[in-house]
Amino acid sequence: MRVLLTGARTMIATAWRSDPRKTAVAVALMAAGAVAAPLLAAALGWMTREVVAGAPGRAVLAGVVVATLAVAVLAFSHFAHLAYYELAELAELDFDERVVEVSNGSAGIEHHERAEHADTWTVLRQEGRRFRTGLEALLNGAGLFLAVVLTAVLLAGRNPLLLLLPVAAVPPLLAGRAAERVLDRARTATAEPTRAALNLFHLATSARLAGELRVSRVQGELRARHGRLWAEATRGLWRAQLTATCLRAAGQVVFAVAYVAGVLLVVRDAMAGRRGVGDVVLVIVLAAQVNQQVATAVSLLQDLQRMAGAYRRLAEVTASVAADAPAPRRGSPPRRLHDGITLDGVAFTYPGTDAPVLHRVDLHLPAGATVAVVGGNGAGKSTLVKLLCGFYRPSEGRVLVDGADLHGTRVDEWRARIAAGFQDFVRYEFPVQEVVGLGDLPRVSSEPAVLAALDRADAAGVPADLPDGLRTHLGKSYADGVELSGGQWQKLALGRALMREEPLLLVLDEPTSALDPEAEHALFQRYAEHAKRVAARTGGITVFVSHRFSTVRSADLIVVVEDGRVVETGDHAALTAAGGLYAELFALQAKAYG
Numbered sequence: 393m394r395v396l397l398t399g400a401r402t403m404i405a406t407a408w409r410s411d412p413r414k415t416a417v418a419v420a421l422m423a424a425g426a427v428a429a430p431l432l433a434a435a436l437g438w439m440t441r442e443v444v445a446g447a448p449g450r451a452v453l454a455g456v457v458v459a460t461l462a463v464a465v466l467a468f469s470h471f472a473h474l475a476y477y478e479l480a481e482l483a484e485l486d487f488d489e490r491v492v493e494v495s496n497g498s499a500g501i502e503h504h505e506r507a508e509h510a511d512t513w514t515v516l517r518q519e520g521r522r523f524r525t526g527l528e529a530l531l532n533g534a535g536l537f538l539a540v541v542l543t544a545v546l547l548a549g550r551n552p553l554l555l556l557l558p559v560a561a562v563p564p565l566l567a568g569r570a571a572e573r574v575l576d577r578a579r580t581a582t583a584e585p586t587r588a589a590l591n592l593f594h595l596a597t598s599a600r601l602a603g604e605l606r607v608s609r610v611q612g613e614l615r616a617r618h619g620r621l622w623a624e625a626t627r628g629l630w631r632a633q634l635t636a637t638c639l640r641a642a643g644q645v646v647f648a649v650a651y652v653a654g655v656l657l658v659v660r661d662a663m664a665g666r667r668g669v670g671d672v673v674l675v676i677v678l679a680a681q682v683n684q685q686v687a688t689a690v691s692l693l694q695d696l697q698r699m700a701g702a703y704r705r706l707a708e709v710t711a712s713v714a715a716d717a718p719a720p721r722r723g724s725p726p727r728r729l730h731d732g733i734t735l736d737g738v739a740f741t742y743p744g745t746d747a748p749v750l751h752r753v754d755l756h757l758p759a760g761a762t763v764a765v766v767g768g769n770g771a772g773k774s775t776l777v778k779l780l781c782g783f784y785r786p787s788e789g790r791v792l793v794d795g796a797d798l799h800g801t802r803v804d805e806w807r808a809r810i811a812a813g814f815q816d817f818v819r820y821e822f823p824v825q826e827v828v829g830l831g832d833l834p835r836v837s838s839e840p841a842v843l844a845a846l847d848r849a850d851a852a853g854v855p856a857d858l859p860d861g862l863r864t865h866l867g868k869s870y871a872d873g874v875e876l877s878g879g880q881w882q883k884l885a886l887g888r889a890l891m892r893e894e895p896l897l898l899v900l901d902e903p904t905s906a907l908d909p910e911a912e913h914a915l916f917q918r919y920a921e922h923a924k925r926v927a928a929r930t931g932g933i934t935v936f937v938s939h940r941f942s943t944v945r946s947a948d949l950i951v952v953v954e955d956g957r958v959v960e961t962g963d964h965a966a967l968t969a970a971g972g973l974y975a976e977l978f979a980l981q982a983k984a985y986g
Contacts, residue, residue, distance in 0.1 A: 403483065403530050410482035418472045418479065418531055425468030426535025432461040433677035440673045472531065487702075493867045494710050494769050516705055543678055550675055551657060560650030561682065567643030571636030572697040578632030582625040589621035606779065651682070673981050699745065723801040725809050726794050729759035729896055729931030733780065737789035740775055749775045750956045752789065757935070757949065760927030761796075762920050764944030765937045766974070767953035773937045774815075776953065777901045782806055793896075813889030815902035821867025824855045827884050831891030842893065848890040848922050850884035850915055858970050886915070890922065894930045898923065901937040916943050940979040 414759055439454035482591050540561075596614045655675065689931045735755040741748045750772050764775045778784055779791055782803050791798040798806065810829065820827045827838030839862060846852045858864040858874060867873040876884070889900065900919065916936060923934035938944055945964040952960035952967070952974045960972050967974040 396634075403699060405631040406486050407479045410486065421468045421535060422531040422535040425472065425536075426532070426539040427542055427612050428468065430539055430546055430678060432458060432465060433543075435461055436544055436677055454855060456769055476977065487706075490706060490710075514704060516709075521655045521684035540682075543682060547654075547659055547678055549676065553654075553657060554655075556650065560647045564643030566753050567639045569697065571639040572701075574636050574639070575629075575630050576698070576701050578628050582628040585625040585628075589625065591620040592621065593804055602978040612810070659982045671952055677819040695859070723796055725801055725806050725896060726796075727930075729794055729933065731794045732759040732761065732793075732931075733757045733897070733933060735776075735779075735789065736792060738786045738791060738969050739788035740784060741787045742775075742781060748787070750786075752777075753956075753958050755951065755958050755961070757933050759931035759933065761948040762923045762946075763933060763935045763949045763951060764947035765935060765951045765953060766941055766944060769939075770981055772956040773953050774901055775956075777812075777899050777935065777937060779907055780897060781810060781812060781899060804967065806841045810897040810899065811889050811892040811895040812899040813886050813901065817882065817885035817888075819867065821873060822865070823862065824858065824864050824866060824884065825862040827866060828887040829891065831888035835891065842887070844893075845891045846884075846887040848918065849883055849886035851887045854880050854883050894926060894932065896930055896932050898926065898932060898934045899937075900935070902939070915945070916968040920946060941974070945978075 397689060404415070435454060435458045439451055439458055442448075442451035442454050463843060476925075485868060547627050592614050596611065598616065645944060734757070737751060737754045738753045738755075739748055740750040765776060767773050775784075779786060781792075782801075785799055793801065793806075820830065820959070822830075823840055825839065826836055828842045829838065831845065832841065835841040839946075842862060843852065846855065852878070855861045855864065865873045868875055886900075889898070892898075916938075919934060919936065923932070926932040926934070936944060936947065948963065948969055950960075950962060950964060951958055952972075954973060960967055960970070962970070969975075
């Protein structure tokens with residue numbers, strides 16, 4: 393009950409914050425329409441009495457009242473829809489914004505790695521679309537409460553025993569709550585197959601992946617797996633729905649027995665001469681309304697519980713992210729690097745796992761250096777980069793920036809002094825100007841800055857080949873959007889990474905995977921030249937991650953990573969002369985490309 397009340401309070405507070413006037417109008421109209429229903433029953437009883445008594449004048453007046461109340465019952469709720477429909481859209485937007493805020497409000501990204509949060513995110517994405525139903529249920533519930541109170545007063549005036557009729561609504565309500573708990577557990581239990589099925593649906597309907605799917609002829613396999621996953625999720629939900637239906641039916645049977653008994657009680661009084669025909673009509677109509685009120689209450693309770701459950705999940709994941717947040721940091725990054733960045737005994741294990749990805753890494757990246765990190769897949773290169781960017785806190789050890797612990801530095805200030813390009817870059821479906829300019833948000837509208845960044849990334853030719861240059865809208869989400877090749881998208885992402893002209897740390901994590909080795913080598917030479925200019929101004933460090941050993945041979949420092957450990961460091965000449973892992977891998981790649 394506490395979760396339900398909290399969810400209801402949150403919904404009405406959200407609606408009021410979005411538009412107080414529309415919220416007040418919606419509540420007033422819904423309440424008026426709900427109260428008009430039992431008053432209509434009383435008016436029908438009055439009209440029946442006047443007709444039986446042979447008083448045409450009063451009967452006509454009662455008929456006018458009946459017609460007026462009937463119109464009110466139908467019209468008020470309809471006009472309330474006009475008010476709360478827009479409220480619901482605003483509230484859905486508010487819910488989505490809160491989900492986005494929680495997802496992106498943490499300094500790190502640990503919560504995205506936690507398996508226990510994956511199901512929660514899946515349910516939140518689905519349930520956020522149900523706010524209109526939840527708000528409608530809340531407003532209807534407020535009016536329903538008033539209608540039940542008025543109904544109880546009218547029934548008590550005919551026979552005190554009829555007060556038991558609303559009490560008989562309790563079992564269906566309790567059964568409805570139990571049924572929703574069953575469904576809520578089922579939605580959580582089936583979140584994983586649902587999420588996997590949605591992923592397969594995305595793969596099977598993606599225009600970008602259509603070619604590979606057809607060449608590999610896996611469409612049938614994807615459909616089969618999608619069908620099996622949906623069947624698994626549906627079985628779990630179907631069993632829960634069957635259980636929930638049985639619970640609700642049991643509650644309704646209890647009320648049905650009370651309903652029949654109440655009607656028979658009034659009929660008996662009428663036959664004994666204690667009540668008139670109007671009273672019988674009144675009670676029959678009210679009893680029918682109570683039946684409808686119970687059915688409505690069960691349905692509303694289900695919708696309210698479902699939305700309240702969504703808010704509960706949002707509150708839980710918000711609290712979890714807040715609990716993982718580091719203590720407030722007070723330090724600021726240096727304006728210029730003098731010593732460099734040092735990893736002191738750094739080890740790291742991803743949240744929710746037991747196997748370390750990095751093992752007590754000791755490494756010094758000198759100020760002004762161009763550093764290449766090489767190694768096989770899964771060696772720990774990208775994890776090393778994420779620690780440098782401050783996405784995670786090391787499980788052991790420290791990351792020091794000019795001797796100061798990075799964990800004690802204000803993360804927003806550190807992020808403002810670094811730049812990064814990742815293999816899994818974002819394909820912003822914005823105009824080219826913004827796609828690149830977002831790399832340095834204060835200068836997103838500066839055309840010279842964007843063109844300079846594109847030139848540094850050797851990507852000036854991309855907008856030049858587009859119909860509207862930098863103003864060309866990208867992506868197929870828009871009718872006039874232009875789709876780019878993988879290499880073009882990657883070049884724009886590189887330009888975005890190079891928007892900041894004086895970073896203390898520039899990270900390029902496999903940023904040229906869509907380019908051929910020659911193009912990557914040429915780009916690295918440009919990066920190296922740019923890095924020297926940055927180093928002269930800020931002592932900044934450029935870290936370049938690549939699988940291609942021939943590309944990084946001109947780096948000042950090459951770091952070889954294997955199985956989460958730094959096994960070799962040095963420049964190209966020293967490492968090849970040492971005859972270790974780097975020399976072996978370099979020779980193998982040179983032979984392959986030779």
